[in-house]
Amino acid sequence: MNDLYLGLMSGTSVDALDVALCRFKPEIEIVATADYAFPIELRQRINRACLDEPIKLDEFLLLERDYSQFVASSVTSFLTEHTLEPDSIRAIGFHGQTLRHRPDIACSLQMGNPNLLAERSRICVVADFRRRDLAAGGEGAPLVPAFHKYLVESLDRPVGILNLGGIANLSLFNESGGVLGFDTGPANTLMDQWIEIHRGVGYDERGQWAASGHLNEPLLKAMLAEPYFQRSAPKSTGRELFNLTWLRTILEQQEPLSPADVQRTLLELTAQSLTQSIEQPLTQLIICGGGAENSLLMERIRLLLPNTKVHTSDELGWPASHMEAVAFAWLAKRHLECQAGNLPEATGAVGPRILGAHYPA
Numbered sequence: 001m002n003d004l005y006l007g008l009m010s011g012t013s014v015d016a017l018d019v020a021l022c023r024f025k026p027e028i029e030i031v032a033t034a035d036y037a038f039p040i041e042l043r044q045r046i047n048r049a050c051l052d053e054p055i056k057l058d059e060f061l062l063l064e065r066d067y068s069q070f071v072a073s074s075v076t077s078f079l080t081e082h083t084l085e086p087d088s089i090r091a092i093g094f095h096g097q098t099l100r101h102r103p104d105i106a107c108s109l110q111m112g113n114p115n116l117l118a119e120r121s122r123i124c125v126v127a128d129f130r131r132r133d134l135a136a137g138g139e140g141a142p143l144v145p146a147f148h149k150y151l152v153e154s155l156d157r158p159v160g161i162l163n164l165g166g167i168a169n170l171s172l173f174n175e176s177g178g179v180l181g182f183d184t185g186p187a188n189t190l191m192d193q194w195i196e197i198h199r200g201v202g203y204d205e206r207g208q209w210a211a212s213g214h215l216n217e218p219l220l221k222a223m224l225a226e227p228y229f230q231r232s233a234p235k236s237t238g239r240e241l242f243n244l245t246w247l248r249t250i251l252e253q254q255e256p257l258s259p260a261d262v263q264r265t266l267l268e269l270t271a272q273s274l275t276q277s278i279e280q281p282l283t284q285l286i287i288c289g290g291g292a293e294n295s296l297l298m299e300r301i302r303l304l305l306p307n308t309k310v311h312t313s314d315e316l317g318w319p320a321s322h323m324e325a326v327a328f329a330w331l332a333k334r335h336l337e338c339q340a341g342n343l344p345e346a347t348g349a350v351g352p353r354i355l356g357a358h359y360p361a
Contacts, residue, residue, distance in 0.1 A: 168187035191266045234346055287310065
């Protein structure tokens with residue numbers, strides 16, 4: 001039987017579909033990766049749906065159809081570019097696009113039609129990963145700690161893996177084998193939303209705009225007073241909380257600031273909220289996700305964790321910008337092997353569960 005798995009991920013930044021082709025034998029081999037940027041109009045429609053603007057049911061159905069067709073076309077392009085036949089891929093792990101994550105009411109919505117993807121790609125698809133964990137009393141997120149546990153089996157502990165996507169999620173592994181995983185709060189999402197409305201670009205490349213501003217301590221203190229940061233794990237969050245409405249409500253209570261100063265302070269919020277979540281020194285903190293390319297953010301994390309080796313997953317041969325896609329390839333493999341894909345210690349579920357549903361080719 002073929003041993004290649006394809007992982008697909010589009011996160012809260014809504015910038016591109018990340019694709020990763022992998023083997024797990026049992027060590028990880030990342031064969032190829034790619035990104036497929038969303039068409040501007042599709043990205044705008046997804047963002048409107050994510051940010052709770054009213055949407056008619058027919059409009060949602062068309063959005064899901066168009067998103068799924070884009071995903072299917074991207075997979076077809078990937079196969080063509082890498083001279084791959086569909087039957088060389090065992091399965092696709094398809095996360096879908098999160099539109100709403102509400103663990104407080106045991107609900108989470110990942111948009112995407114796995115039936116269309118299976119039909120168009122002629123590859124079996126595993127999708128709908130979060131809702132079984134929710135049904136078992138968990139948060140449905142973060143799901144990557146189980147994958148991170150697989151990655152760190154041979155590494156010295158205590159060790160941490162930090163994913164800096166739209167939201168920052170952290171996996172901690174102590175010397176006695178204990179695991180803790182949770183969302184620390186915003187990573188890129190507030191910075192991305194802020195720079196888009198002020199400069200018309202999707203993200204702050206290498207943190208250059210933030211670097212042009214000044215840290216504002218009163219604003220930082222007000223943002224860090226958000227009750228989410230004081231909650232104990234397990235916990236997860238998203239743009240349902242950390243969005244421009246949240247930010248503007250806090251800004252209204254502050255002295256006027258330049259947009260660049262706000263951006264610099266948002267970067268500091270990310271750095272301090274996540275480093276304050278690390279209570280014990282680590283031998284190393286391995287960082288992945290798009291935020292790993294933000295030079296200023298990486299510098300701040302290193303300065304705030306002076307006794308920890310902080311580096312990107314690229315140094316271990318794991319492409320930082322594609323590790324979430326790799327994770328969902330691994331979760332697809334776990335599903336087909338009837339193995340649990342969640343870590344109850346991270347999600348709060350009552351026990352290990354096989355995640356996802358299988359859509360045959």
